[in-house]
Amino acid sequence: xxxxSINCFAxxxxxARTLLMRGVTPKSISWQHDxxxxxxxxxxxxFMSLPVLYQSLSIPKAFxxxxxxxxxxxxxxxxxxxxxxxxxxxxxxxxLMSIEVDSQVVKALRMRKAVGRDIHKMEAFVRFxxxxxxCSNYGDYFSAEDEYYVAWFExxxxxxxxxxxxxxxxxxxxxWSILTPDGCAHWNQSSVMFTEGIHKRPDIDDSIxxxxxxxxxxxxxxxxxxxxxxxxxxxxxxxxNLPEAPLIKTLMRxxxxxxxxxxxxxxxxxxxxxKKSTFVMxxxxxxxxxxxxxxx
Amino acid sequence: xxIQRKLSILADAAxxxxxxxxxxxxxxxxxxxxxxxxxxxxxxxCHSYTPDGRCISLLKVLLTNFCLYDCSYCINRASSSxxxxxxxxxxxxxxxLDFYKRNYIEGLFLSSGIIQSSDYTMExxxxxxxxxxxxxxxxxxxxxxxIPDASPxxxxxxxxxxxxxxxxxxxxxxxxxxxxxxxKNPITIHKSMGQLKSHIDESKEDRKKSKKIRxxxxxxxxxxxxxxxxxxxxxTQMIVGADDSNDMTILSTADxxxxxxxxxxxxxxxxxxxxNASAALPAKAPPLVREHRLYQADWLLRFYGFTVDEITEPHxxxxxxxxxxxxxxxxxxxxxxxxxxxxxxxxxREMLLRIPGIGAISVxxxxxxxxxxxxxxxxxxxxxxxxxxxxPFVQTHDYNSSNRLLERADLKQYFMxxxxxxxxxxx
Numbered sequence: 001x002x003x004x005s006i007n008c009f010a011x012x013x014x015x016a017r018t019l020l021m022r023g024v025t026p027k028s029i030s031w032q033h034d035x036x037x038x039x040x041x042x043x044x045x046x047f048m049s050l051p052v053l054y055q056s057l058s059i060p061k062a063f064x065x066x067x068x069x070x071x072x073x074x075x076x077x078x079x080x081x082x083x084x085x086x087x088x089x090x091x092x093x094x095x096l097m098s099i100e101v102d103s104q105v106v107k108a109l110r111m112r113k114a115v116g117r118d119i120h121k122m123e124a125f126v127r128f129x130x131x132x133x134x135c136s137n138y139g140d141y142f143s144a145e146d147e148y149y150v151a152w153f154e155x156x157x158x159x160x161x162x163x164x165x166x167x168x169x170x171x172x173x174x175x176w177s178i179l180t181p182d183g184c185a186h187w188n189q190s191s192v193m194f195t196e197g198i199h200k201r202p203d204i205d206d207s208i209x210x211x212x213x214x215x216x217x218x219x220x221x222x223x224x225x226x227x228x229x230x231x232x233x234x235x236x237x238x239x240x241n242l243p244e245a246p247l248i249k250t251l252m253r254x255x256x257x258x259x260x261x262x263x264x265x266x267x268x269x270x271x272x273x274x275k276k277s278t279f280v281m282x283x284x285x286x287x288x289x290x291x292x293x294x295x296x
Numbered sequence: 297x298x299i300q301r302k303l304s305i306l307a308d309a310a311x312x313x314x315x316x317x318x319x320x321x322x323x324x325x326x327x328x329x330x331x332x333x334x335x336x337x338x339x340x341x342c343h344s345y346t347p348d349g350r351c352i353s354l355l356k357v358l359l360t361n362f363c364l365y366d367c368s369y370c371i372n373r374a375s376s377s378x379x380x381x382x383x384x385x386x387x388x389x390x391x392x393l394d395f396y397k398r399n400y401i402e403g404l405f406l407s408s409g410i411i412q413s414s415d416y417t418m419e420x421x422x423x424x425x426x427x428x429x430x431x432x433x434x435x436x437x438x439x440x441x442x443i444p445d446a447s448p449x450x451x452x453x454x455x456x457x458x459x460x461x462x463x464x465x466x467x468x469x470x471x472x473x474x475x476x477x478x479x480k481n482p483i484t485i486h487k488s489m490g491q492l493k494s495h496i497d498e499s500k501e502d503r504k505k506s507k508k509i510r511x512x513x514x515x516x517x518x519x520x521x522x523x524x525x526x527x528x529x530x531x532t533q534m535i536v537g538a539d540d541s542n543d544m545t546i547l548s549t550a551d552x553x554x555x556x557x558x559x560x561x562x563x564x565x566x567x568x569x570x571x572n573a574s575a576a577l578p579a580k581a582p583p584l585v586r587e588h589r590l591y592q593a594d595w596l597l598r599f600y601g602f603t604v605d606e607i608t609e610p611h612x613x614x615x616x617x618x619x620x621x622x623x624x625x626x627x628x629x630x631x632x633x634x635x636x637x638x639x640x641x642x643x644x645r646e647m648l649l650r651i652p653g654i655g656a657i658s659v660x661x662x663x664x665x666x667x668x669x670x671x672x673x674x675x676x677x678x679x680x681x682x683x684x685x686x687x688p689f690v691q692t693h694d695y696n697s698s699n700r701l702l703e704r705a706d707l708k709q710y711f712m713x714x715x716x717x718x719x720x721x722x723x
Contacts, residue, residue: 093668095667095668098664098665098667098668099664099665099668099669100661100664100665100678100679101665101669101671101675101678101679103678106678120339120341123341124341124342124343124344125343125344126399127398127399127400128397128398128399129398130397130398149397149398151399166334169325169326169327169334170325170326170332170333170334171326171332171397172325172326172327172329172332173326173329173330173331173332174332174397206398208394208395208398209398210300211299211300211303211391211394211395212395212398212400214300214303214304214307215303215307215355215395216344216346216352217304218303218304218305218307218308218311219307219308219310219311219346219352219356220311220346220347220348221311221312221346221348221350221568222348223568223569223581223582224348224349224350224566224568224582224584225347225348226347226348226349226584227347227349228349229345229349230345230346230347230348230349233342233345233349233351234344234345242344244344248347251346251347252347255347259569259581261571262569262570262571262573262579263569263579263580263581273377274366274374274375275375280364280374283364284364284365284366284374284478284479287364287365287479288478288479290481
């Protein structure tokens with residue numbers, strides 16, 4: 001049994017290639033997630049000394065794209081699963097990934113879906129806050145003249161390195177940091193830097209946030225309360241980091257009264273100001289004449 | 297009036313427009329630009345959800361809710377005593393950028409009450425979009441509500457800056473438009489939709505041509521046309537339940553709009569009670585289940601190969617209204633039991649799409665997988681399908697007991713119990 005320690009997808013890919021070329025079966029490898037990558041082997045066999053059985057192995061690109069996402073899944077079985085799938089694609093069926101009822105394929109696709117959803121939710125729910133004075137935590141990586149935004153997010157999976165691309169493309173000309181417990185990403189408008197994760201949400205105020213809360217409260221239609229539909233898309237676990245979430249309770253509580261008031265006081269007399277306005281009356285008359293002429 | 301007060305009035309005034317989509321534009325990002333923003337040709341992003349279950353993707357506001365029109369169903373109609381406000385173009389631009397930079401939104405959905413004249417109002421809307429694009433190199437999503445009476449030149453300008461344009465059809469029949477929106481003109485609405493379509497088509501044609509020139513290797517100096525007129529196309533909205541049009545009329549109108557103008561979306565908006573409502577309209581809770589069934593029917597029209605007649609035919613005895621108890625695909629299947637069960641391993645795509653409980657994506661998966669091996673009944677769960685839903689309608693090598701279910705007189709009741717979790721959404 002070989003024990004292979006790796007800590008990221010690139011390492012898995014490298015080691016998996018070496019092992020596949022030597023025809024090492026999935027069953028004889030134990031994959032470990034570790035900071036230090038290493039190949040350990042039992043029975044005194046030097047792994048690299050095994051003969052190379054397959055000089056050139058080509059794996060479909062679609063598999064690599066999928067594997068890269070699966071690799072972000074916070075699930076210890078992912079490396080073994082990916083190796084086993086790679087093995088089967090190479091030596092059993094090149095179209096394996098199309099058989100979406102195969103148990104291993106189903107498992108990998110579920111992991112990819114979970115990671116994809118997590119990335120999508122991160123793109124949606126990260127909230128940047130503008131920092132007044134330049135934060136010195138990251139030294140001179142940032143220019144003191146630029147506006148600097150900071151966000152805190154807690155992803156389910158290890159997605160930061162992949163998810164950060166979206167933010168770079170969208171906020172290229174802004175300086176920002178996204179802080180997460182697993183790692184932090186910093187963008188200074190020209191390059192990205194990763195640092196160790198932090199474990200507590202930073203305490204930052206942003207004066208624009210009150211406008212966001214105003215918008216959130218007013219775009220809500222109290223006559224259409226569908227709280228389950230809301231929660232299926234924005235589960236409670238995200239609420240802790242969303243500035244608008246504390247409003248939900250109040251909006252729900254007041255919705256009933258608001259609708260009752262609308263229904264009871266349903267129809268009112270036309271507004272006197274409109275009737276008195278000769279400008280409005282004349283304009284309406286003109287438009288209505290035009291309409292009747294065109295439609296008759 | 298401060299900006300916060302204006303925002304509360306002008307967001308409140310905008311919420312009856314159902315669309316908040318930011319999908320299906322072209323791919324843009326800020327890498328070679330000066331500002332912020334990106335859009336994609338695929339899915340948009342919903343940055344938040346309000347307790348009405350609707351997504352917040354765009355900053356959806358009116359430039360002003362002063363309005364000369366007096367459309368009965370509208371909270372902003374001239375005779376409503378609702379509080380009025382007006383943003384300056386700069387205020388909207390700044391608000392959009394401030395929200396965007398904090399990742400609250402995908403962009404702006406700007407509409408307006410009609411003030412002074414249609415052209416004047418349209419010009420104000422275009423100016424906001426122009427400033428975002430030109431002064432701030434904003435590359436996020438912009439949806440402009442287009443005023444049908446505005447001049448052709450202004451409509452063209454709108455499509456230069458916006459990702460999407462929309463003109464609301466408002467009500468399902470011409471008769472209703474004339475009755476409830478006396479200042480609107482059904483003919484102008486259609487004419488302007490037609491104009492937008494031809495601009496969209498022309499810009500597509502131009503790009504095709506310039507691509508061809510490039511690939512021919514001839515005339516390499518000709519600058520490739522990168523310009524796309526309203527890359528996310530056009531959409532429209534119909535209010536449901538304000539007039540007495542039935543679902544058959546609504547779906548026929550939608551079908552025509554899709555066919556004639558290649559609408560990306562027709563939105564159905566259940567008429568929702570408003571403050572100071574006009575006496576001409578029903579004062580009752582919005583018909584949300586009906587709205588939901590219309591969306592399901594709309595999906596069947598666009599992605600499942602159904603025709604309006606097929607969808608509404610089972611309901612011809614119910615005054616052309618869809619069944620509220622079960623979804624329209626299931627209602628159709630119950631009426632056409634002779635076509636089932638369908639063999640999962642042999643049926644053509646068109647027939648798979650007709651099986652209740654199987655969506656278009658699952659159909660893709662079935663077709664891919666069955667090329668390599670015969671699917672068993674148990675495999676359907678692995679594809680994420682509910683066996684209870686599909687059981688009466690499918691057949692595999694190891695499963696064919698569905699006939700008994702299919703023959704049940706109370707087949708609809710069998711499903712209503714399984715649909716209950718969905719129904720409770722509207723509870």
